[in-house]
Each structure stands twice: as structure tokens, then as C-alpha cells.
Amino acid sequence: MSRQQALPSWTNNIVPVDMDGAAVLLGISRRFLVDVIRQHKHYEPRGNRKVFYPEHINRLKVVISIHRSPKDALVQFVKARISGNMSDKADEVLSDCVSGSVYFVRCVDRIKIGFTDNWDGRFRILKTSCPYPVTVIALVPGSRHLELFLHRSFKDIRAHGEWFREQGDLRELIGLMVAANE
Structure with missing residues (x-):
């Protein structure tokens, strides 16, 4: 039997956000976020929902900034x-x-x-x-x-x-x- 290691304590403060929260953090509309993640799958699926952790938000910021004028x-x-x-x-x-x-x-x-x-x-x-x-x-x-x-x-x-x-x-x-x- 393998024992699962406990996550570091700093991970306790990381809370994922939903689509609406991600749109707010990115400063874009939910509709635009849907278009972006269609091409760039930077999220974690949870059933029929999508959640976004800080690393996803950071990657999406880069994607959006590169392709925008x-x-x-x-x-x-x-x-x-x-x-x-x-x-x-x-x-x-x-x-x-x-x-x-x-x-x-x-x-x-x-x-x-x-x-x-x-x-x-x-x-x-x-x-x-x-x-x-x-x-x-x-x-x-x-x-x-x-x-x-x-x-x-x-x-x-x-x-x-x-x-x-x-x-x-x-x-x-x-x-x-x-x-x-x-």
C-alpha cells in the first residue's frame, strides 16, 4: 500500500475560481473567456464545470495579451x-x-x-x-x-x-x- 503524501500547508490557501471568477480576474467578459478556452484549455474540468487555479489564470493572461490589440x-x-x-x-x-x-x-x-x-x-x-x-x-x-x-x-x-x-x-x-x- 502506498501512502499519499500530504500537500504542503501553503496549498491550503489556494482556492479555484469558476468561469465568472476567472473572467473577473482576467478583466474580460465570460463570453470572451469561453471563446479563449475553446482554443486554450487552461482550466481543470470538474464534471460539467471548469475551475481555474492561479496557474491557469496566469497562462490565460499571457494568451490574451499576446493575441490582443x-x-x-x-x-x-x-x-x-x-x-x-x-x-x-x-x-x-x-x-x-x-x-x-x-x-x-x-x-x-x-x-x-x-x-x-x-x-x-x-x-x-x-x-x-x-x-x-x-x-x-x-x-x-x-x-x-x-x-x-x-x-x-x-x-x-x-x-x-x-x-x-x-x-x-x-x-x-x-x-x-x-x-x-x-
Whole structure:
């Protein structure tokens, strides 16, 4: 009979987390985590559940950081919103004649999502027309079609015109794009 060795005492403090906990620790949505672990099996199966230990979280952080850019975060967002038979619609939104840039800027507690084919000129106008300092969150290659898709996606949190309150999915998207820039 072999005797099992007791685990070191420091292991008593390690508690695995479930999908929701892992998503929070990684700073991503549960939906995005599901997509990531489909390709990268960094978890421990427990029946029909998946649990994540610190080593799994650390590996997933690396996987996510290597494969992310602000554009990747935006692509992931668009594809998550357009699913099933409409995947060709997502490709259309994302690849529609990239003729400029879709930008995300912050002024106090509002986010502006816009399109421009002349970023330097547009940014100069934004800086002088806003009553408070403007911070660039992300600038990604895109089209008016992508800008319109984003405006429609966030219509429930529209403050005025192209300005939105930083809440819900928009806050999550911004977090992903900011993390990708770091």
C-alpha cells in the first residue's frame, strides 16, 4: 500500500475560481473567456464545470495579451454581437473598405465613438471644441459602416450624438482596448 503524501500547508490557501471568477480576474467578459478556452484549455474540468487555479489564470493572461490589440478587441466585440448565420455580416462590418479610422476618445465621463480619414485634423478639432481635456482611448483602422454598427450597439447608453456613457459593454470594450495598448 502506498501512502499519499500530504500537500504542503501553503496549498491550503489556494482556492479555484469558476468561469465568472476567472473572467473577473482576467478583466474580460465570460463570453470572451469561453471563446479563449475553446482554443486554450487552461482550466481543470470538474464534471460539467471548469475551475481555474492561479496557474491557469496566469497562462490565460499571457494568451490574451499576446493575441490582443485594440483592433483585436474590437473584432472580438463585433463577432460576439453578430453570431450564428450572420457571421458574414460581421465580416462585412469589419472588412468594409477600410477608408480611415474609428476612434474612441474620453472627455470627462463620456466616450465619443467617431470615424475620420484625417486623424490629426480631427483630433485638433476635438481638443479645441471640448470644454475639458480629451484623452485618446483607441484608434483602429475602420470604416463608417463599423462606426455606425458601434453607435447602434450602444444606442441604449447614448448621451448625445456620438457621445456615450461609459457603462456595460462599452466599458468592457474600452477596458479590453486599453489593456491591449499597455
